[in-house]
Structure formats: C-alpha cells, structure tokens
Amino acid sequence: MSRRLPLLAALVAIGFLGLPATAQAPTRFETAEQARAALDAARLQQRNARARGERLERQAARGREASEKARAESAAMAARVQQAEAGIDAAEARLALANRQRLALDRELAQRRTPLVRLTGALQSMSRRPLALSALQPGSLRDLVYTRAVLDSTIPLVRERTAALRTDLDRAKRLESEARQALADRRDSEAALRERRKQLAALAEQERLKARQAAGGADREAQRALVLAEQAIDLDQLIGRLEAAGSLRERLAALPGPLPRPADPTSASVSAPASPLASATEPPARYQLPVAGEITAGFGEAGTSGQRQAGLALAARPRAQVVAPGAGRVVFAGPYRGYGRIVIVEHASGWTSLVTGLDTLDVAVGQDVTAGSPLGLAPARRGEVTLELRHGGEPVNPLDHLR
Structure with missing residues (x-):
C-alpha cells in the first residue's frame, strides 16, 4: 500500500x-x-x-x-x-x-x-x-x-x-x-x-x-475638383456636380470628328443617331467591397438621425488596405467635411462609387484605376469605411452588383 x-x-x-x-x-x-x-x-x-x-x-x-x-x-x-x-x-x-x-x-x-x-x-x-x-x-x-x-x-x-x-x-x-x-x-x-x-x-x-x-491637365482637374468641393453644400451635391462634369467629358469624347465634304452636296444625307445599346447602362464588370470587414450598416437602413443609409458601412481593422471597388477614373481624392479622406471613382455608363473614411490616400485626381487598385489606408484605430454606388445620381445597393 x-x-x-x-x-x-x-x-x-x-x-x-x-x-x-x-x-x-x-x-x-x-x-x-x-x-x-x-x-x-x-x-x-x-x-x-x-x-x-x-x-x-x-x-x-x-x-x-x-x-x-x-x-x-x-x-x-x-x-x-x-x-x-x-x-x-x-x-x-x-x-x-x-x-x-x-x-x-x-x-x-x-x-x-x-x-x-x-x-x-x-x-x-x-x-x-x-x-x-x-x-x-x-x-x-x-x-x-x-x-x-x-x-x-x-x-x-x-x-x-x-x-x-x-x-x-x-x-x-x-x-x-x-x-x-x-x-x-x-x-x-x-x-x-x-x-x-x-x-x-x-x-x-x-x-x-x-x-x-x-495627363498634362491633371493638376487643373484636381484644382477644379477642390473648387467644386468648396462650393458644394453637401456630399450629394458634390457627387452630382462631378457626375455632370463626367457626363460632359464622355459626350465630348464620343463626338465624331469632322466629316469630309461630299463630292455632291445635294446627295448628302444625315443618318439618325444610333439608340444606346443595353450594355451602355451596365454596371462595372467587376465590383468588390473596398475593404475586408463586417457590414455594420446595410443599404437603406435608418441611422440614428432617421436618415436612410445610402450605402454600406464596413468595420475596418486598423490601417486596413482600402481598394477601388471597380475600374474607372478618380475624379476626387481628398478630405471632405467630417468624412475623413474620400475617393470618388467615375465608372463607365454613368456609374459612380464613393469611398469615405480613409486616413491616407494613394491615388490622385485623373488617375485610372482597376478593380482592386489601392486607394489608401483606413485609420490607425478601428473605424468604419463606407461605400456608396450610384447610377445617374441615384443610390444603388452595392451588394447587388458584387462580382
């Protein structure tokens, strides 16, 4: 024992x-x-x-x-x-x-x-x-x-x-x-x-x-974007003015060059303008969330002020990488009235993406980006990065177009 x-x-x-x-x-x-x-x-x-x-x-x-x-x-x-x-x-x-x-x-x-x-x-x-x-x-x-x-x-x-x-x-x-x-x-x-x-x-x-x-005129375009930001009453008006400028630029770029004078002016005819193709209204071919993180506020949800959410709010880890949600052209990049640093990307066919809540920026106005191109970094403390997708000025749920 x-x-x-x-x-x-x-x-x-x-x-x-x-x-x-x-x-x-x-x-x-x-x-x-x-x-x-x-x-x-x-x-x-x-x-x-x-x-x-x-x-x-x-x-x-x-x-x-x-x-x-x-x-x-x-x-x-x-x-x-x-x-x-x-x-x-x-x-x-x-x-x-x-x-x-x-x-x-x-x-x-x-x-x-x-x-x-x-x-x-x-x-x-x-x-x-x-x-x-x-x-x-x-x-x-x-x-x-x-x-x-x-x-x-x-x-x-x-x-x-x-x-x-x-x-x-x-x-x-x-x-x-x-x-x-x-x-x-x-x-x-x-x-x-x-x-x-x-x-x-x-x-x-x-x-x-x-x-x-x-782009030789990139500096002038950046200055024009800053002037629009100062004149705009709110973010919606800024996006509207930038979309109007983008539509004008697209229409000017689409204009045909001068036609040669016909040999017989009496036989000349003017063709009717072609109707827009269905693909002219399609969203970006590839679209993704700008940052990895939990969705803390969904599209259309009512906030504390009672106003409906125009996009998505994502909880980003500190210093998280923020990327372009789709291919396009940067029409605004800089700080804006309580939203931190923001980036507005102009896509084809009248689509626009707005990304807010960035701490640093890696892009400039006039720069072409692809889906996934780096835009900047989230703040050093855990916070929210928001994404809005608009077509013709109207907010659209980004989750419906993720590819």
Missing part, C-alpha cells in the same frame, strides 16, 4: 497544476460564437483575396500595355496585402477560441480540485504512518484493517478520476499548442503584411507619377 499511495498522489496532483498561460486573446470577441463567426469570415476573405491576387498576377503577366500591366500589378499587391490582413484576423480568432476553451477547462478542473486534494492528503498521511507504530497503538490494528477496506473501494474511484484528469490535461496541451501555432501564424502574417505594404507603397507612388506625366 505504501508503494501505491505516492504514485496515486502524484497522479492526482497532476490535475491540480495550473494550466500554462498563453498570450492574451483579443478582447473584441465577447463570446465564443463571435470568435467562430469571425474565424469563418476571415478564412473566406483570405481565400477570396488569394484568388484575386492570383487572377491579377496572371492579368499583369499577360498585359501588353505598360499602364495596364502596372495597374494590374498594383492591384495584385493590394490583394496580397488584404490576404495578409485576413490571415491576422484568422489567427487572432483562433487564439481567442483556444484561450476561451483553456479557461473553461481550468474552471472545470477547479471544481473537482477540492475533494480530490483532501482525499489525496489523507491517503498520503496514512501511507507515511509506520506499520510498526500502528501495531503498538490501541485500536491501530482494527483501524489498519478498516483503512485497507476503505482503500480497496476508494482506489478504483481515484484511478477513474485521475484517468479523466489525464485526458483533460492532454486536451489542455492540445489547446496550448493551438494557441502557440495561432501566435506564430499571426507573426508570420504581420511580417508578410509589412513587406507587402512596402512594395505596394512603391508601386502606388510610381502610378501617381505616371498619371501626372501622362
């Missing part, structure tokens, strides 16, 4: 050791369900960003024109940045889940700790009592026989409980391993993010320089 009890006590004591402490999980997850939902969303965003990056890299490799190739390369790098950001979100959600499960297991073990500690202490005390001393004391032999009978019935129960504790400890080790792996994945994603942001910043600067060199 004296040989079995120390071993038994050691097995039970294993269950009372504190579980190893892991790094603190992000506090933005109030429940395990929120963490699981965030993990699923981050993994989906990671897959989508990887697919976009691979598609844009293939497009850049096939590109013949230098400007088209450069835009595709810049958009591909922005997609890789968003992929790394989603990887960080996924690692943080995995870490939060592992820590929550570890703490729940620790609380469960604590509930079973007190009775087993008392039993183990009593058994160890009896095991240290010399057998000769038990024989000399009155009643000790009877107590010894009684103790042996109690032990014969108690030891199987203790063995059963220690087996359960060993299973729980194995589970705790797995949770610790998962948490450490999540931390390692987060560090790797953060390192990749820093490197890709450096490369993206260099590509974005090259794009801005090329845009200035290619």
Whole structure:
C-alpha cells in the first residue's frame, strides 16, 4: 500500500497544476460564437483575396500595355496585402477560441480540485504512518484493517478520476499548442503584411507619377475638383456636380470628328443617331467591397438621425488596405467635411462609387484605376469605411452588383 499511495498522489496532483498561460486573446470577441463567426469570415476573405491576387498576377503577366500591366500589378499587391490582413484576423480568432476553451477547462478542473486534494492528503498521511507504530497503538490494528477496506473501494474511484484528469490535461496541451501555432501564424502574417505594404507603397507612388506625366491637365482637374468641393453644400451635391462634369467629358469624347465634304452636296444625307445599346447602362464588370470587414450598416437602413443609409458601412481593422471597388477614373481624392479622406471613382455608363473614411490616400485626381487598385489606408484605430454606388445620381445597393 505504501508503494501505491505516492504514485496515486502524484497522479492526482497532476490535475491540480495550473494550466500554462498563453498570450492574451483579443478582447473584441465577447463570446465564443463571435470568435467562430469571425474565424469563418476571415478564412473566406483570405481565400477570396488569394484568388484575386492570383487572377491579377496572371492579368499583369499577360498585359501588353505598360499602364495596364502596372495597374494590374498594383492591384495584385493590394490583394496580397488584404490576404495578409485576413490571415491576422484568422489567427487572432483562433487564439481567442483556444484561450476561451483553456479557461473553461481550468474552471472545470477547479471544481473537482477540492475533494480530490483532501482525499489525496489523507491517503498520503496514512501511507507515511509506520506499520510498526500502528501495531503498538490501541485500536491501530482494527483501524489498519478498516483503512485497507476503505482503500480497496476508494482506489478504483481515484484511478477513474485521475484517468479523466489525464485526458483533460492532454486536451489542455492540445489547446496550448493551438494557441502557440495561432501566435506564430499571426507573426508570420504581420511580417508578410509589412513587406507587402512596402512594395505596394512603391508601386502606388510610381502610378501617381505616371498619371501626372501622362495627363498634362491633371493638376487643373484636381484644382477644379477642390473648387467644386468648396462650393458644394453637401456630399450629394458634390457627387452630382462631378457626375455632370463626367457626363460632359464622355459626350465630348464620343463626338465624331469632322466629316469630309461630299463630292455632291445635294446627295448628302444625315443618318439618325444610333439608340444606346443595353450594355451602355451596365454596371462595372467587376465590383468588390473596398475593404475586408463586417457590414455594420446595410443599404437603406435608418441611422440614428432617421436618415436612410445610402450605402454600406464596413468595420475596418486598423490601417486596413482600402481598394477601388471597380475600374474607372478618380475624379476626387481628398478630405471632405467630417468624412475623413474620400475617393470618388467615375465608372463607365454613368456609374459612380464613393469611398469615405480613409486616413491616407494613394491615388490622385485623373488617375485610372482597376478593380482592386489601392486607394489608401483606413485609420490607425478601428473605424468604419463606407461605400456608396450610384447610377445617374441615384443610390444603388452595392451588394447587388458584387462580382
């Protein structure tokens, strides 16, 4: 019996050791369900960003024109940045889940700790009592026989409980391993993010320089956009004036050149103007959300002021990469009256996108962008980036046109 009890006590004591402490999980997850939902969303965003990056890299490799190739390369790098950001979100959600499960297991073990500690202490005390001393004391032999009978019935129960504790400890080790792996994945994603942001910043600067060199009137257009921003009463009026200017520019660009004088003026005829094709009203061929994040306010929802939401509000992680939702031309880029820095992209066929809530900008007025081209970064603190899609000045739900 004296040989079995120390071993038994050691097995039970294993269950009372504190579980190893892991790094603190992000506090933005109030429940395990929120963490699981965030993990699923981050993994989906990671897959989508990887697919976009691979598609844009293939497009850049096939590109013949230098400007088209450069835009595709810049958009591909922005997609890789968003992929790394989603990887960080996924690692943080995995870490939060592992820590929550570890703490729940620790609380469960604590509930079973007190009775087993008392039993183990009593058994160890009896095991240290010399057998000769038990024989000399009155009643000790009877107590010894009684103790042996109690032990014969108690030891199987203790063995059963220690087996359960060993299973729980194995589970705790797995949770610790998962948490450490999540931390390692987060560090790797953060390192990749820093490197890709450096490369993206260099590509974005090259794009801005090329845009200035290619468009001699870009400075005049930027000044005109600033004047319109100062004159506009609100954001709706600014977008309306920019759309009017864009429509005028499209009509002027579509005008035919001078027709040659006919040899016989009397036989000349004027053809009727062609009716617009159905494709002239189609939305952008590729359209995406400007930033990865949860939709906190949907299209048409009533805000605190009672006014209906004209677009989508997305919760962006700090310094998240913001990209162009569709191909087009930047007609405004700069700060505007409480909206932070905003970007207005003019698409074909009378479509316009407005992105607000940026902290830094990587584009300039007059610059051509493709779907996924970098526009800038979200603020350093977690906030909202909004997206509005309009056609002919009327707000349209962007979710209906995501491709």
